[in-house]
Amino acid sequence: MFDRRTFLKTGAACAAFILAGTRAQFAYAALPDDRRLAVVILRGGLDGLAAVPAHGDADYASLRGALALPKTGMGAPIDLDGFFGLHPSLHNLSEMWGHKELAIFHNVSTPYRDRSHFDAQNVLETGALAPHRLSDGWLNRALQPLGLDGGGGALAVASSPPLLLDGSARVTTWIPSRMPAADEEFLSRVAQLYANDPVFSNALKQGLETRSIAAQATHDMLNGGAAAAGYGAITPLMDGAGKILAAEHGPRVAVFDITGWDTHFNQGAGDGQLARRLAALDEGLAALKTALGEAWTKTAVVAASEFGRTVAVNGTGGTDHGTASIAFVMGGAVAGGTIHAEWKGLKSSALRDGRDLPAMTDSRAIFKAILADHLGIAKKSLEDRVFPDSAAAAALKGIIRV
Amino acid sequence: MTLEGALAANRFGLGAKPGEIEAASTNPKGWLAQQLRQDDSGPRFAKLESTQTLVVDLVRQQQARRAKDQEAIKAFAMETRQVFLKEMAARFLNGFETAQPFRERLVWFWSNHFAVSIAKPQSSRFVGAFEREAIRPHVTGSFADMLLAVEHHPAMQLYLDNAQSIGPDSMAGRLSGKGLNENLGREILELHTLGVDGGYAQGDVIALARILTGWSIDRGARPIARMMNAVAGGASDGAFRFYPARHEPGSKTLLGRNYPEGYQGGVQALTDLAHHPATARHVAVKLATHFIADDPPAESIKRIERAFLESRGDLMKVSEALVDEPAAWRLLPGKVRSPVDYVTAALRIAGGDRLSMLDEKSIVPVIQSARAMGEMPFSAPSPKGWPDSASAWTGSDAVLERVECANAAAEKLGSQSDPVTLADEALGPLLRPETRTLIQRAASPVQGLALLFASPEFQRR
Numbered sequence: 001m002f003d004r005r006t007f008l009k010t011g012a013a014c015a016a017f018i019l020a021g022t023r024a025q026f027a028y029a030a031l032p033d034d035r036r037l038a039v040v041i042l043r044g045g046l047d048g049l050a051a052v053p054a055h056g057d058a059d060y061a062s063l064r065g066a067l068a069l070p071k072t073g074m075g076a077p078i079d080l081d082g083f084f085g086l087h088p089s090l091h092n093l094s095e096m097w098g099h100k101e102l103a104i105f106h107n108v109s110t111p112y113r114d115r116s117h118f119d120a121q122n123v124l125e126t127g128a129l130a131p132h133r134l135s136d137g138w139l140n141r142a143l144q145p146l147g148l149d150g151g152g153g154a155l156a157v158a159s160s161p162p163l164l165l166d167g168s169a170r171v172t173t174w175i176p177s178r179m180p181a182a183d184e185e186f187l188s189r190v191a192q193l194y195a196n197d198p199v200f201s202n203a204l205k206q207g208l209e210t211r212s213i214a215a216q217a218t219h220d221m222l223n224g225g226a227a228a229a230g231y232g233a234i235t236p237l238m239d240g241a242g243k244i245l246a247a248e249h250g251p252r253v254a255v256f257d258i259t260g261w262d263t264h265f266n267q268g269a270g271d272g273q274l275a276r277r278l279a280a281l282d283e284g285l286a287a288l289k290t291a292l293g294e295a296w297t298k299t300a301v302v303a304a305s306e307f308g309r310t311v312a313v314n315g316t317g318g319t320d321h322g323t324a325s326i327a328f329v330m331g332g333a334v335a336g337g338t339i340h341a342e343w344k345g346l347k348s349s350a351l352r353d354g355r356d357l358p359a360m361t362d363s364r365a366i367f368k369a370i371l372a373d374h375l376g377i378a379k380k381s382l383e384d385r386v387f388p389d390s391a392a393a394a395a396l397k398g399i400i401r402v
Numbered sequence: 403m404t405l406e407g408a409l410a411a412n413r414f415g416l417g418a419k420p421g422e423i424e425a426a427s428t429n430p431k432g433w434l435a436q437q438l439r440q441d442d443s444g445p446r447f448a449k450l451e452s453t454q455t456l457v458v459d460l461v462r463q464q465q466a467r468r469a470k471d472q473e474a475i476k477a478f479a480m481e482t483r484q485v486f487l488k489e490m491a492a493r494f495l496n497g498f499e500t501a502q503p504f505r506e507r508l509v510w511f512w513s514n515h516f517a518v519s520i521a522k523p524q525s526s527r528f529v530g531a532f533e534r535e536a537i538r539p540h541v542t543g544s545f546a547d548m549l550l551a552v553e554h555h556p557a558m559q560l561y562l563d564n565a566q567s568i569g570p571d572s573m574a575g576r577l578s579g580k581g582l583n584e585n586l587g588r589e590i591l592e593l594h595t596l597g598v599d600g601g602y603a604q605g606d607v608i609a610l611a612r613i614l615t616g617w618s619i620d621r622g623a624r625p626i627a628r629m630m631n632a633v634a635g636g637a638s639d640g641a642f643r644f645y646p647a648r649h650e651p652g653s654k655t656l657l658g659r660n661y662p663e664g665y666q667g668g669v670q671a672l673t674d675l676a677h678h679p680a681t682a683r684h685v686a687v688k689l690a691t692h693f694i695a696d697d698p699p700a701e702s703i704k705r706i707e708r709a710f711l712e713s714r715g716d717l718m719k720v721s722e723a724l725v726d727e728p729a730a731w732r733l734l735p736g737k738v739r740s741p742v743d744y745v746t747a748a749l750r751i752a753g754g755d756r757l758s759m760l761d762e763k764s765i766v767p768v769i770q771s772a773r774a775m776g777e778m779p780f781s782a783p784s785p786k787g788w789p790d791s792a793s794a795w796t797g798s799d800a801v802l803e804r805v806e807c808a809n810a811a812a813e814k815l816g817s818q819s820d821p822v823t824l825a826d827e828a829l830g831p832l833l834r835p836e837t838r839t840l841i842q843r844a845a846s847p848v849q850g851l852a853l854l855f856a857s858p859e860f861q862r863r
Contacts, residue, residue: 115604119598158797160794160796174799180806186809186849189840204805205798259783265563314583314584315566315581318563
């Protein structure tokens with residue numbers, strides 16, 4: 001049932017079928033200078049203070065307790081500016097920092113102030129002021145003004161698009177396939193079967209187009225490397241999607257949905273559960289950069305989480321749901337090597353409800369800056385359509401290299 | 403074969419087996435109601451281990467860890483995988499074969515409402531037993547009993563970190579400096595009972611977490627320690643255990659109501675939450691969404707909510723209200739089958755007599771197929787469980803995976819019978835004439851079966 005060779009053989013046949021019929025579908029690269037954007041949802045609530053420790057804060061070691069990284073030696077943070085550092089797992093990101101390709105934002109949050117994952121994710125992804133006010137994702141709403149709404153312009157690296165990319169503009173999805181491909185003749189019969197069912201017919205058409213780009217862009221992956229990787233692996237997704245984004249007629253926007261940040265229990269410090277997840281993310285992002293090749297210079301990647309976590313360790317060696325976290329913006333198009341933080345300290349009087357890092361930067365201000373300065377979306381579309389009610393979160397300046 | 407018979411078997415059931423639509427057609431509502439009377443699944447799960455036995459194994463694991471015995475730790479992980487696969491084989495086999503598919507769908511629904519996941523390795527040994535012991539016995543019983551069974555169960559205690567949560571001012575808290583973990587308290591309010599708009603605040607989350615301190619797993623103890631625990635107000639059933647020494651002292655205020663210190667305070671709090679009007683509303687929305695449509699009519703939700711409130715959460719009455727709901731019998735654009743439902747429906751109609759051979763080895767490709775389409779039992783990405791709307795399963799890659807799965811499954815299941823007959827048996831009047839024609843014109847019986855599986859009407863319910 002999972003024979004890779006069969007996949008290779010029939011996969012190639014399938015690609016030929018699609019290219020013969022649907023070449024015209026690929027006319028969408030309307031972005032200035034052929035730019036790329038990747039958005040990485042860090043789902044589950046990333047502990048920003050673990051990823052970007054304020055090791056220079058006088059209260060850091062005492063308030064973080066068992067979660068504090070040691071000052072020196074194994075597990076010590078990679079220093080950035082004498083005050084903030086990167087978690088030692090993030091050595092590829094520190095290299096990007098060195099090349100001025102990584103900008104870091106601390107105390108970042110959506111406008112949502114409660115502590116439910118699902119409502120917080122809803123706000124992060126819809127771009128609304130409160131949960132469930134909008135039913136589509138902000139990135140989906142950006143596709144039409146960007147001219148990327150033809151179906152193949154935006155890619156969700158998932159089997160179905162997350163809310164961030166869900167909405168009226170058509171998008172495509174891709175993950176490394178695990179099934180033997182069906183043959184061309186069968187697929188044409190299925191297409192007939194779906195003629196009167198737009199949900200299934202559109203999805204099938206789009207899926208086949210993306211598969212064909214993937215097949216061309218990622219020859220090596222079809223040999224089983226990616227599919228053999230474990231559940232939850234990040235690198236194969238970033239590597240594969242990077243190649244698809246790099247392809248001449250590939251999509252220009254991609255969304256990754258990365259879970260594993262909800263560390264209530266035995267979070268660990270320099271080593272442990274969160275350290276391993278951060279290392280996987282770091283390796284994935286490096287793979288994305290490599291896979292993008294030349295296109296990296298035209299790329300911005302933004303990674304953000306629905307909320308942060310408590311500063312203090314909870315009763316079980318972890319952290320509970322908090323307020324602000326961090327955001328990473330990286331890529332060849334990014335004006336990096338900077339950390340943006342309005343630091344209020346870690347004393348409980350400086351924390352929200354005496355427990356969480358307070359929110360100082362609205363994540364929408366970062367997203368808006370990238371859509372405007374990197375992808376060149378018109379201001380009116382951005383304010384009226386993509387992020388309504390966001391006047392209080394003006395686009396930040398200076399994130400994108402000019 | 404009537405349309406109502408086809409809806410009973412597909413919308414309320416798990417996909418028709420040959421002959422099922424015919425059987426349901428005479429009296430579709432009666433056919434469903436009779437499945438609620440008693441549970442005949444017992445024999446299919448008879449060989450699986452009880453939670454109590456599985457808990458004893460945990461003690462073994464702890465010893466291996468303490469002794470840093472790498473081989474024993476590895477062997478334990480392998481054994482856990484086997485436990486999980488055996489549970490999956492029994493669960494799927496029951497889904498493929500049961501003559502009570504409505505009851506089984508209810509079991510799967512509640513299991514997803516109270517999701518536990520192997521994403522947390524510690525709970526993977528218990529997820530199957532969780533469904534068998536905390537969900538299954540209560541699907542036509544009281545919601546309060548189900549809630550209590552769920553929150554006591556080791557799978558939930560481990561999955562949402564309550565097993566280690568300690569009252570900061572309890573004896574254990576003061577000695578160890580350890581403390582509270584809010585995870586279970588929050589998700590009980592947000593996901594299991596009131597719902598996110600159910601009118602609670604952060605203070606209630608902390609109060610419930612404090613109320614539930616001391617609720618944990620019975621990791622075994624010498625008789626003398628056990629006796630002292632009992633004298634101190636502890637409780638145990640050999641799987642769950644209440645540890646008074648970890649319990650936060652004093653009474654707590656949850657949603658404006660006072661709960662006394664001790665184990666009973668937790669039982670009272672959960673019982674009150676089970677009967678809360680916000681819980682009735684939350685459960686009604688989820689049931690209507692699952693059985694009727696992604697966006698169910700408001701009046702349907704209202705009626706199910708009322709049945710819940712008036713019966714004080716009697717799930718027999720609530721399930722009957724669902725069957726009586728007119729919207730569920732109107733031909734709406736049906737729900738898209740989730741991948742597990744989809745695989746199940748395919749094997750129910752075309753599995754034939756091969757199914758009885760299903761074991762922990764042969765179940766693996768079945769699980770992998772569902773996973774490739776985006777779903778796997780007991781491994782939801784979050785405590786919210788698997789999503790329940792078409793958009794979750796109809797992304798372009800997901801649809802392509804489904805088509806490929808249809809093809810692969812048909813090749814495996816071959817062609818013991820005529821695919822047109824199978825299509826009629828599977829869908830009855832729901833089968834569209836154009837699909838029937840395409841199946842008739844298929845290049846081979848295998849391709850005909852693949853087209854049935856891939857058809858939009860088979861993908862929906």
